[in-house]
Amino acid sequence: MRADSHRVLIRPLLTEKLTGLREKTNTVGFVVHPDANRIQVRQAVETLLKVKVRKVNIMNIGGKVKRLGRFSGRRSDWKKALVTLKAGEKLEMYESA
DSSP states (O other): OOOOHHHHEEEEEOOHHHHHHHHHHOEEEEEEOTTOOHHHHHHHHHHHHOOOEEEEEEEEEOOOEEEETTEEEEOOOEEEEEEEEOTTOOOHHHHOO
């Protein structure tokens, strides 16, 4: 994948579990491009959001099979990145919520 920072980060993840992680360990979550790696995610977060990154963990999430009556479908697979920020760093987009 070409290392375009705007294409690497798709959207932030806002869940109860990640809210707890953000408060305890200064970790934020993002949905990232399926071909992105740790280095590209680190560079994208540091350039777009202007914060220093300590660690990046990436995991592939498999899509679930969903049913409606006798019809079944499948949700898409996606990739999640958990980004731990250095001590003293904060993201303003999470502080206003």
